[in-house]
Amino acid sequence: xxxxxxxxxxxxxxxxxxxxxxxxxxxxxxxxxxxxxxxxxxxxxxxxxxxxxxxxxxxxxxxxxxxxxxxxxxxxxxxxxxxxxxxxxxxxxxxxxxxxxxxxxxxxxxxxxxxx
Numbered sequence: 380x381x382x383x384x385x386x387x388x389x390x391x392x393x394x395x396x397x398x399x400x401x402x403x404x405x406x407x408x409x410x411x412x413x414x415x416x417x418x419x420x421x422x423x424x425x426x427x428x429x430x431x432x433x434x435x436x437x438x439x440x441x442x443x444x445x446x447x448x449x450x451x452x453x454x455x456x457x458x459x460x461x462x463x464x465x466x467x468x469x470x471x472x473x474x475x476x477x478x479x480x481x482x483x484x485x486x487x488x489x490x491x492x493x494x495x
Contacts, residue, residue, distance in 0.1 A: 402448075406441050440487045447479040 418433045428436065458471055 403445070406444065410437060410441065436487065436490055439490075440483050443486050444479055444483045447482060448475065451475050451479065 414434065414437060417437070418430055421428065421433060426433075455468075455471060455475060459468060462468065
């Protein structure tokens, strides 16, 4: 995501490092904030997963998300080097994250459905 900074500007290395730190931190903080409510909501809809099993499933979903984003990284990097349009890059990143999110949602829902 931070590769676009290489196309111009003096702070490119700092931008890449910041992105490498903030994206995993965002996912982990989201897990900390939403994990307990996700467990409660799943229990209310009939999931029989214990808290540790639910936590393992969430961590697996995060791993799938990171793998998907890493696999799409070269495509985003290619467009980062071939365009100068920042709005296009923002839109591309939103599409990439949304696509990966929907795929992880499908992964998560299939594995939660098997536990009921």
